[in-house]
Amino acid sequence: AASPAPDALQPLLATINERLSFADQVALTKxxxxxxxxxxxxxxxVIANARKQAAQQKLDPEQAADLIAAQIEANKLVQYGLLAIWQAAHKAPDVPRPDLNQIRPKLDALQARLLQQYADFTPYRVDPECPNWLAEQRASLIKDALHGQALIRATGELCVTDQ
Ligand SMILES: O=C(O)C(=O)C[C@]1(C(=O)O)C=C[C@@H](O)C=C1
Structure with missing residues (x-):
């Protein structure tokens, strides 16, 4: 039987998803x-911070930088998608939003945790089951098509399938 996902995966995905969920607020400020x-x-x-933090967490700075770069790409994917919808509708949701300079510290604050969880998952990245674990656990986090695509982008390099 296939091996079950390691305990390290779920918290990592939860934090990736948490970071991504800020994209909606950021898009509103934009x-x-x-x-x-x-x-x-x-x-x-943000990426320079990741490199610095990596050193404290036994994580390769290049891998930390790559992980965070993927999170930023995913964040932009959500923002571009939402802005396109709002542009077409000539309006954005009328909900209260914090300023961008209040949101950025929140993104900064979760980064150390994200890198720690990534470090904990690192030994499993090369496991042949990694893509299956990812597909399974991602499914429960997807709230709509746009955020689903973004979560796929955010986790696109988590598993190492060849080397
Ligand atoms: O801080 C912003 O302005 C964002 O849009 C967030 C973010 C990120 O994901 O950290 C994404 C895109 C920008 O180019 C810079 C940073």
Whole structure:
């Protein structure tokens, strides 16, 4: 029988999903401000933080950077998708939203946990069952097509299928 998913996977996916869920709030601030979704300087800062944090967590800085880069790509995928929907509708949801400078510290705050959980899962990335575990556990987190695609993007490099 196939081996069950390691305990390290579920918390990692929960944190990946938590980070992704901030994309909706970020997109609303960008709708309001008209600022571009892409903020290259901020991305460089987030990734530089990941490299620094990796050193403290027995994690290869390049792998930490790659993981966070995938999270940023997934975040933008949600934002572009939502902005396109709101543009077509000429309106965005009328819900209260924090400022971008209140959301960014929340993204920063979960990053150490995300990297720790990634470090804990690292030995299982090469397991031949990894893609099956991922497919199974992702399914329960998907709330709609857009966020589903983004979660697929966010976790697209978690399993190492050849080397
Ligand atoms: O902070 C922002 O402005 C975001 O849109 C969030 C985020 C991220 O995922 O960290 C994504 C896209 C930007 O290019 C920079 C950072």
């Amino acid at each position: 709708w309001d401000s008209g600022k571009p979704i892409q903020d290259t300087a901020r991305e460089a800062q």
